[in-house]
Amino acid sequence: MKKLLTAAAGIALASALSMSAVAADKLKVGFIYIGPPGDHGWTYQHDQGRQAIDARLGDQVETVFVENVPEGPDAERTITRLARQGAGLIFTTSFGYMDPTLKVAAKFPDVKFEHATGYKRADNVSTYSSRFYEGRYVIGQIAAKTSKSGVAGYIGSFPIPEVVRGINAFLLGAQSVNPDFKLKVVWVNSWFDPGREADAAKVLISQGADIITQHTDSTAAVQVAEEQGVNAFGQASDMEAFAPNALLTSIIDNWSDYYIARTQAVLDGTWVSTDTFGGMDANMVNMGPFVNMPADVKAMAEATTAAITAGEFHPFSGPVYKQDGSLAAAEGEVVDLGSLLGMDWYVQGVDDKL
Amino acid sequence: MSAYEAIILTIITASTPLLLAAIGELVVERSGVLNLGIEGMMVMGAVCGFAAAHVSGSAWLGVLAAIMGGVAMSLLFGFLTQTLITNQVATGLAITLLGLGLSGLIGSDFVGLPGVKLANVSIPWLSELPYVGRLVFGQDPLVYVSIGLTVAVAYLLKYTRWGLIIRAVGQSHTSAHALGYRVIAVRYACIAFGGATSGLAGAYLSLVYTPQWIENMTAGRGWIALALVVFSTWLPGRLAAGAYLFGGVWILGLYAQAMGLGIPSQLLSSLPYVATILALVVISTNRRLSVINTPASLGQGFVPDR
Known part of the structure; x- marks a missing residue:
């Protein structure tokens, strides 16, 4: 029942998105969130990154997001919807979106995808993750x-x-x-x-x-x-x-620098599929x-x-x-x-x- | 605090919101209405409760606001399904979606703020009794409310005239109508009661369980409450047993993990559901009992003849 509900919520949100008009000349950047941006945790930090894109590149870019998307078939539907609506770059921000992201990416070769914390890539799918474990080591020492x-x-x-x-x-x-x-x-x-x-x-x-x-x-x-x-x-x-x-x-995740850099790369036409695993040194x-x-x-x-x-x-x-x-x-x-x-x-x- | 006290306290905290939400839905369903909007009413209760408590600084005002939030959502459900005779299943789902969205909107200014916790009851001397004092006399007030409501509902349904009317309306609304009972009014009252207890369950989450507002913080508890009502075959005593069984198996699963027993966590997480299903199977082997208590006109809209 809970799955059904969140699925229904995802679909409802996705259809709400489709109604928003998009200016054709702006690059549309989509985000798929596992939770609500108000969780004050994981999704909150990704949303901070999205807002950073808006703040820095808002004149050339429009960002949209879909929250509370369950991992699994619903994710595939929601990502497809975003791609159909003309998103040029889509960030899928949870591990379980890995296979859905790759499936959709195969159908939309011109759209760039960025999957967080996964390990499967394609020509138009990059992966990125943070070396959270560096922070874990530090707090382990403090704990002991x-x-x-x-x-x-x-x-x-x-x-x-x-x-x-x-x-x-x-x-x-x-x-x-x-x-x-x-x-x-x-x-x-x-x-x-x-x-x-x-x-x-x-x-x-x-x-x-x-x-x-x-x-x-x-x-x-x-x-x-x-x-x-x-x-x-x-x-x-x-x-x-x-x-x-x-x-x-x-331990604070900082996605802003990465998100701005990747969006800029799409704008410049220099985006290529990469695997980023940045830690404290990369300010992630x-x-x-x-x-x-x-x-x-x-x-x-x-x-x-x-x-x-x-x-x-x-x-x-x-x-x-x-x-x-x-x-x-x-x-x-x-x-x-x-x-x-x-x-x-x-x-x-x-x-x-x- | 000894280990067994900690276990029981955690179980009570985990079970109480389920019991609160489910006891209201039990009355609603006994009157022949299926309200699938528990999750939505609950989450509205949670956000209204948190907001009112945070602004006023009084947890009790928060509880009141949570009840009103739940009732407001339930009356919207009542208006749609009883006055406009919409489909109850679809309307209930819509109430859930609306509640989740609307609560996020209302709560957007309250994310990341520390909450006000409803203080535990403390009776001098009694609460300090060894072994049982903290468990019996030192809970938060809503635990007593949930148990009191369960007893009251059981008594009301079984021994009072009101209870008889509610059951009659749920069994056969046309007969009840022919006897001169105001079917729609009775159902409105039951729906509002269901909204109030769902709101209370929400308040329990945002004022006691985890005193903060987080979007979507009910995390599916409304659906579990709904399942518990069916599990109980619409009997309040069994409902309480079911809620505590579910909460108990869940918490003991966590203990088994923390003690490093080596049982796969996925199996432990599924145990509350497995236990509930098993109990349901055992209960339903007594067909006569489940048929007697099932409200015959559950989910059907009532249009009085002109």
Whole structure:
């Protein structure tokens, strides 16, 4: 029923879009969102990027977006609709839009597509993602330094490589400070359900976690942490307003620079299919202010952030051991990009099975 | 707080919005009306409740506003389906879509603002009793409201004249009309009651569960509530059991994950649904019971003869 509903909502929105008149001389840039721009998390940051395009290139570009588009067949329909309406560039901003994006792209060779966090490309389909895990490593270090119980709780959405990578990076960061640090993982199997995210946070806290971090799209978990007096980290956007005492820092996605650059490339006719995996060095991942922590922890977090930004340090530097004890990267090596992108294994110390 | 207290508290929080929304829909369906707009009324309740609480600083004003928001949406549904005799299924879906969109519009200025939380009840001495004090005497007020409403509805439907009239209207609106009962008026009242409890359920989300406004924050709970009404075979006691079964299995699934039992999370996430379906199958083996309670004129519009 819920699927049916969101599908109906998607169709209704898509048809509302078709009624808007489009000036023929402007490049139309479309966005497909998994949640509402008001989630104050993942979609919110993508919408900030869209608004940045409007602000910078508004005289040559018109942006449109469709929100709450479920992953699956409805996505294909909605993307097709956008392409039919003359969008020249379409950003599909969730992992599950991967196959729909490629299918539609094959039918519209003149339209450029940009798929976030995926790994399948075509001549007119680029992929882009952020090295969120760099931020995860930093907050892992902070967690291990500030936690009293030595246990952190991690709320995951779906067990896909992007999320697993974040979990591993977090734990590697924590283990660099405290080798015995424990991590409990709870999957809510949803990107956006504030109530369930809050439930998961409560469950983790009652199981002994005194640091909560989440890879879901709302601010609910952070708020529970504030209420129950444990620490938390913001995800995707700065969530300090929801947990002024509990929040230590946030990992902030910055899509604006990338979106403006890609739109400019289409305007200039220089757009080619690429694979972008930018991190702190490309200004695609930012850290929020480090607050509510002692000065030495803050100094350590800042030093790690600076080292990652300068390219001097890689969070997946060896030795990295998989959960089963096998070696993923030896001393002096770094886990290779292919394993990072398709990561389907935990590092040692995660209290969960994939 | 001990571990078992934490588990039970979390289960109660997860189950209460379902129970609140479902108990109203149960009355609505008992009167022969199928309102698929629960999700829309609920999300309107959530946004109205949050907005009023945020502006006034009083969570109770928020609760009142949430009830009014839910009732307003339900009366729109009532006007369309009872006065204009539109199709109830289509109208209910439209109310859901309208509610989701309209709440986003109303709430656009309230995104990212910290909310006001409805304070828990605290009775001196009683709330501090070991083991049971916090659970029995220290919940948030809406938990007691949800249980009170369930008991009241069960009593009303079974033992009072009003309940008999509502059931008569739901069983056979033509007969009830012939007996001189005002079918449309009764249904309007039931629809408004359903809107009020859906609004309350919304308030529970935006003032207790996760005190903030996020677009679409009901996340499908209205549909679960709708399914629970059928699950309960329109009996309030079973409805409460169903809501707590659903919430309980969901929360225990999260606990199983946090304890690292190694059960796949996808399986655990589907367990509440599986458990509900299984219970439904077991209940429906008693055909006589389910037939007796099913409102015979459910979903049919009533046009009085001139």
